Amino acid sequence: MLSSSWSYVTPGIPDEMFERLPGIPMTPREIRLLLLSYLRLEATSVLWDIGAGTGTISVEAGLLCSQGHVIAIERDEDVASLIRRNCDRFGATNVEVIEGIAPDCLKNLGRSPQRVCIGGGRSLKAILTEVWQHLPSTGRVVAIAASLEGLYQVSESFAELQVRNVEVVQLAVNRLEKRGISQVFTATDPIFVLSGEKL
Template sequence: MTEPHVQIRSDVDDSAVTDNAVSVVGLSAMGMSELGATAVAVLRDADVILGSWRQLNLLSDDITAERRPWPSPMLPALNRIFGELSGKKIAVLASGDPMFHGIGSTLRRKFPHMSIVVYPHVSSASLACARLGWAVNRTGVYSLVNQVVESLVLPIEAGQPFLVLGRDDKTPMEICQLLVSMGQPDARVEILNDLGSKVEAHSVGSAAQPPQVVSVLNVIAVVPQRQGWARTPGLPDSAFSHDGQLTKSHIRALTVAALAPREGETLWDIGGGAGSVAIECLRATNTGKAVCFEADEIRRGRILKNARKLGVAHRLAVQGAAPDNYTSVPDNPDVIFIGGGLTMLGVFADAWNRLKVGGRMVINAVTIESEQQLWQLKQRYGGELVRLSVAKEHRIGSFAAFQPALPVTQWVATKQPTVT
């Protein structure tokens, strides 16, 4: 899996965690001087205040609460920390707006039943847009705090200005290197360091001539100079490295349309080949995830290479052959595509059993044997069969003719609830 899943394990009962009432207070780089009276009162009334050392050091001396810095890593320790503090008045410090890529969002996600009151401050994105003269509502904002730099491929390809929340002082150089590798050395790059503080700094450069970095606290403004690949399905076959095992462009576009990728869903691509179908589905959403099952080790590496190039490797996992490796994936899929291996024992049946009720299944078949199996599946599970035929121009001496590709039979079905 390219993106590990963190499991929080603790001997502390979750009920002790969710019993806590937690106040989350957003701080500016100037500290408490810009807080409202209510937020200040919350900090003065707290028994324990959690935050980074930098944030804790911004508190004034009259704050008497115990100050606890977050451990590293923080996520696996959250259950234990809040379990130990059961019954205490807890305040959590955040930078700017706690619900904007911040600890407030993390706590809400990890502890949905916890009572949380948020006291936001202006976000770093709002400050950056104010300095740049950009409209906040029209500016994309991305975080590299917990993401790889390749996650910016799609925003760069869109060709519109956007902001990046930096991880550290190396983040701007990583972005510049990515821009250069994508053929955009002239893209404008601006670094806004220590926004809202007395030592705020703003430097301007390009991907080829990076601006100066003076702090680990930075927001990077990126202005691409041209657009890249479209996010609509049907990328040219040349966009993918492959050995011939590739769902070709026109059939791929129709297949992705049949799969109908939606935000937050998980796709299984069985018989991944070059990973083109899964990759195009991921490019069609911002939060979808996919798992490719591919028996060949070389192809598995090629899938990841293609995913990195096209900006979705952080949302794609690659597993070995189906159906043996279905059990290595903990979550049931929302949608499944079978592009190869349909006639192998268990490939369809085990996948159908794992598919969520209401989930979608799309299967492409070329051989007579596979088509026969699709007809049987249609009789048993319903759905729709479609024959897809594509012919491309082909030169015959000084003349031209259409040369048809092998027709593809496609079955599309939705899994219905079992009637008892």
């Protein structure tokens, strides 16, 4: 599925092409690319994007999984509307936006996922436990942890759920930016990406 706004088959839409709201987190392009690679999406994948924020993962996954379905879950009505606008901007018509609070809203989504992306936040252990009930054998889960507490919650949950083929990456990105007459490298906040499979 190619969009007139992003006509390439490769992911990596520049951050500035997405509509944003002040204070709403957005997964930067470099981290997004890593997340998408660890999700190992297929053309027909059903993906749950929990805590979808600006909707960057949902949009990119929707474009990659042309015959699949993406469910973007976001608790805030204004943020859910933002995700819908970003989906419209890039023609990601196979993304369904659900307003709800995880893990409670996960019980009635209608479609079980083959892939799940968890964008950090509160209740990580409860979310992972509920996700595990819906994920089929060979399903994959990828979670972001931006704090030591989040890393601990995801790591402990992975151990309790007996997640297999676990991979953990700590990513720090520096971007070249212009400051006055100088060009300097500016660091983004480091982040942990944890992934694994249900066997």
